[in-house]
Amino acid sequence: MATCSRGLEEVLRAELVALGHEEAASGRGMVSFRGDLAAVYRANLWLRTATRVLRLLSEGPAGTREALYELASRVPWxxxxxxxxxxxxxxxxxxxxxxxxxxxxxxxxxxxxxRLRARLGSRPYVDRKLADVRIHVHLASARAGIALDSSGEPLSHRGYRPRGGPAPLSETLAAGVLLLAGYDGTQPLLDPMAGTGTIAIEAALIATRAAPGSRRSFACERWPDHQPACLLQARQAARLRRQPPTAAVVASDNEARAVAACRRNAREAGVGETVKVEAKDVRELVLPGPGAMIVTNPPYGERLGDPAELAGLYRDLGDALKRRASGATAWLLAGNLELAKSIGLRASRRIVLFNGPIECRLLRFDLYEGSRELER
Ligand SMILES: C[S@@+](CC[C@H](N)C(=O)[O-])C[C@H]1O[C@@H](n2cnc3c(N)ncnc32)[C@H](O)[C@@H]1O
Structure with a gap:
């Protein structure tokens, strides 16, 4: 099973189908599929929108303590x-x-x-942080699934962005937003409020056909049946699939600190040459080419700024889209719907997504030539 944030199930399923798992079936916050260990390695390396890849060991009734104990005892630990x-x-x-x-x-x-004490004559130690084997239990009313977590650190931790500071947008959600928007690396892409650059970097990884997990390790590398040669082969195959980008990827922000972080993160992600980073106010927006897509995640007001000032910023963003982005399609991940209304454009699509606990809307705006006249 690959788990994901709610709202990303269908793009995750499409990713698994593209990896050859036509049978992949989506549920709430997850997609299940069949495969061997090589499939587990490929899923961890390639899935852009999955949080974790789990290997199901057992599934069955678990309505009481005794039933769950019985279910877990039958797993060949x-x-x-x-x-x-x-x-x-x-x-x-x-x-x-x-x-x-x-x-x-x-x-x-x-x-x-x-069971391990009975079969091996020794008991394993429990380590809540850095355990060799991570066991995941999923409870669904009177049933439970018991699985091994093959990923370890969530797959959103690609390894290009420092952890611990404010984390505005997870890497898996940024990739999900791009895939939901239909971005496939062939359209010129702009994030004019790029912050630490997550959307632009994920776009560059898609555009260069880079495997998002190629710069990190996975918990399954400590499994007793781990096959190092097989994982190495999957990593080498991923390296060979990389290709130069065919369209521009541009990230801009009006904060010097964000611009510096964005440059640094893009370099760390191996796409420093692909992402063009600029210090620019969104009011000065310039499209990166014909048929461009704008994908951005403006400030929400949860962490940043006072509401009146933010409403002004959203109005200006709407204005910049109308005046300076004719012919483009814009996708906004909005965490605050009231603020999003200040944009003054009618969304042609709204998709519900979750950024951690925050319910967001991904809004699509079609900026036809002459949008401004139509709005008037
Ligand atoms: C929610 S954050 C974006 C987070 C980003 N998606 C990331 O992954 O880090 C919004 C960004 O908008 C930028 N911003 C605010 N006002 C702006 C303006 N007038 N022009 C350009 N950028 C602006 C802020 O500096 C901030 O970095």
Missing amino acids: EEVVARGQTIMVESAGTAPAFRNTGFASLVVKDAAVD
């Missing part, structure tokens, strides 16, 4: 945890018997430890 390895268990989802998901984790941990 001795095949997936080697002697001396550490484990951790995380649970998510909802079930009346496990209002506290930590209790479900404890039950599965006990079952795994008991």
Whole structure:
């Protein structure tokens, strides 16, 4: 199963189909597919919108503590945890018997430890942060799925952006927004409020056919059945698929600090040559070419600025789109719908997405020639 933010299920499914998994089926916040270990490696390397790739070990009734313990005891843990390895268990989802998901984790941990002690004669240690084997329990009312997490750090942590500071937009959501917008690397792309550059960098990774996970490692590299040669081959194949971009990718922002961060991150992501970074106010917007797409994530007001000033900024953004972007298509990820109204343009599509806990709308604006006249 590949998990994702809600709203990205269909683009994630399309990504899996493109990787050869025609059978991929989407559910809420996830897409399931079949495959061997090589498929797990490819999914981790290539999926742009998945948060994690999980390998399902067991699925069944788990309406009580005893039922979940029984389900977890039947997993052949001795095949997936080697002697001396550490484990951790995380649970998510909802079930009346496990209002506290930590209790479900404890039950599965006990079952795994008991079975390993009986079969291997030694018990694994639990390490809640850096465990060798990460076990994931998904609770859905009276049933549960028990899986191994093959990714480890979420796949949004591509390794090009420093973690720990304010994280305006996750890499997987930025890629999802681009794919929902129909971006395929052949259209000139502009993010005129680029911040740390996530949208432009993800666009450059798409445009150069780069595997987004190629600069990081995965938890499955510590699995007992890990095949290093197979992963190496998948990494080499990904390197060979890279190609020069065929259309411009431009990122601009009016804050010097953002411009510097954007340049640095693009370099770290290996697309420093592809992303053109400019210090520019959105009011001075210049399209990067005919048939351009504008994809941006303006300030929400959650973290930045006072509401009246922000409404003025959205009005100016709308004005810049009308006056300076005729013929383009603009996609805005808006975290505040009231603010988005100040743009003064009618959206032709609205898609609900989640940026962490914040419910957002991805709005599409078609900027026909003469939009401004029409608006009047
Ligand atoms: C929500 S952040 C964008 C975050 C970005 N998607 C990222 O991944 O880091 C909005 C950005 O808009 C920029 N901004 C605000 N007013 C602007 C203006 N008048 N012209 C250009 N950029 C502006 C801010 O500096 C900020 O970096």
